[in-house]
Amino acid sequence: MNRRVAALFLGHLANDSLYSSLPPLLPLLVAAYGLSTALVGAIPAVYMMVASFLQPLFGQLFDKRGKTWMMSVGLLMGGLAVMSVGYMESYPAVVAAAAIGGLGSALFHPVATSLSSSVEGDDRASNVSVFMLGGNLGLSVGPLIILSTLTTFHIRGTFVALVLPAIAALILFRLRSRLSKPSMERAEGVRVNRLALLLVLLASVLRGTATITLITFLPLYITSLGLSVGVGGLMLTVMLLSGGVGMLVAGRIGDRFNKMLSASALLFSAGPAVLLFSGTSIETVWLLAGVMGFTLMSAHPLIVVIAHELLPERTGLASALTYGVAFGLSNLFIPLIGSAIDAVGFSRTLQAMAALPVLAGLATLLTYRMRVVRREPASASTV
Template sequence: MSTVLDAEPSEGIDPKTEADRTDEQHKGLSWLLMAGHLCTDLNQGALTAVFPFLVVSSGFSYTEVAFLVFASNAVSAVVQPLFGWLGDRHARPWLMALGMFLAGVGLAGVGILESYPLIIASAMLSGLGVAMFHPEGGRLANLVAGERKGSGMSIFAVGGNLGFAVGPMLAVAGIAAFGLPGTFVFLIPATLCALVFLTQNRVFAGFGLVDKRAADGPGQRDRWGLFALVMAVLSSRSIIYYALTAYAALFIVAELGQAEAVGSSMITVFALFSAVATLLSGRIAGRVGVLRLMRGTYLVLAALLVCFALCRILPLSVLLLALIGLAQAVSYPSTVALGQSFVPQHLGMASGLSFGVVVCVGGMVSPVLGAVGDTVGLTVALLVTAGLALLAAGLSALVARVAPQASVR
């Protein structure tokens, strides 16, 4: 005979407790991955900030210091897919700790070493470290997010934005205090973050194993054609981003007649609004849909870039640049998550390509736009970026046509 006690939950047991605890753990891991992304990418952001000091203190030419970025990006672009492939075969979360540590060691060596070949090798070591972190970090950010992929990738991606913003400030502070060898300060966050990540290695490895079993289920085939379209969208966005960070300040100075300090402050405005949009990307995509968000924001971005290129009023230019920062970043993490959803069997490879190779594409194409600016003016160069935004909108519409049901939360 059933009793009342049979129908009621046992006293003192909350059925939601375990789920809530798991959810809190996952959120904590998402923020930890963001911190790791920050500690890794601040080395990328700092490299160019060291250039003026290398030229003045070591007597290197502009070509020689510029080659350091090319060397670092080239190593990163080539190696990241390899580490992504390795991560897809077997979970290797320790690569994140090793990667962020090597990225910091490499950047520190750029200021400490005196021989140019050794400085190049050190920059390449930093690029190698960056390449080791991104595939595994992006893969785990996807897994830790559970069903809310867009929100999880937003948290992870904003770490990269903050890293690029904090890196130059840390470099200038270290060099101002200790001279060019002051780049040793990058060893501090690299070492501390690496140690923290090593303490969580077993937890991260567990996520990899759980997902591998789930990925073998039905309906989990890879669609590389759709992923390639998403990569083309991300590459267009990366070129626009690098062009704005490189030439928006010069445009403000050259075309609006403002002081260098005013032009440089515009990059801060752009970076701040980009970071805010990146953090909100997942929530917005969850409400309006990632495909609709991609199409709409790139169309708006194209219009804003045209207005910015033709504007000669400083307050309006500041407003336009802030809106451009929002528009180019708000769909970015959700687009990365969408690309990952098309290749569920190769999350590591997808992460390496989306966070690493795409960034390198932007960095390598940016000088081409600089050449356009030298030849026919920065206004035309910025109008070219508007064309790239229209291309991204068209590619987004093509993705929506081929996979209209695709979505992320």
């Protein structure tokens, strides 16, 4: 693995471990402040919303200034914020700390994602896939990191949250001169079709909604079948691990074949797997969980690289839209999907959800047809 890609991988792992460190703290915060479920649930929600919807601001700033030290600042800001949660004296202060942590994540993500596709060579999709895999691993190890000290130091054990981000921030800061803003250039006389950009964002939101829905409700669906919580957790693990493998495989495929067609094929394959997931035998469900994770999650790095190639001079903004904003918008649909499950049941809702990856694949396929247009004096469809 390229040294710079490895550093970005570590940075992403450290950054995303901070968000997943918050849920294990929630029971302690309930006990400390007497919070309701709604109030305590607002803490990670505030973190996520700030981290998602402020990314375009910092993405555009990076496009203009190209300051790679923004990653180190974001990591330290996030680490200090999550650490401070265990030392705050009031609920509003905890929410403020969560918002600052989200701000740090918003600062880190568009810069690091943009840089992951700028490392020299023809392995842009593979590099972005490795970078994203770091984030997935970070979400997995975050609870383990924070729990390692909570048993001994109780809520004051949050100091451990700063360790990994501080190490990653130092490494990235020392490599800042070797990490440069992407230098992809657009061909002369060619401008990007605005509709193509909207289609890429739509594909990212649809894919994200399907993925987050499955991650959120898969364990509940499995327990509704009469199986144990442990089985649901193991099946979710199978899905996430398959997604990690899929990212690495898709990165290689995307570097050797057309990225848009590759992403479309993966998304089209996810639709039948989601459709068949409900109402089939438990043995088949295990297989389908792996297929869903592989196809849905592997398409994401390809979509991000497609956005980079559509906006070669503004990769920070492209990263923010297809990563942060898409993730935030996808999460907004989860309560509505939960209401649909309450109204019509898991099976019908999951069957309807099968349309989302298919529509995402169609949007990506349409992007392939209209990704660029020649500059026309009176054209209203270009930017």
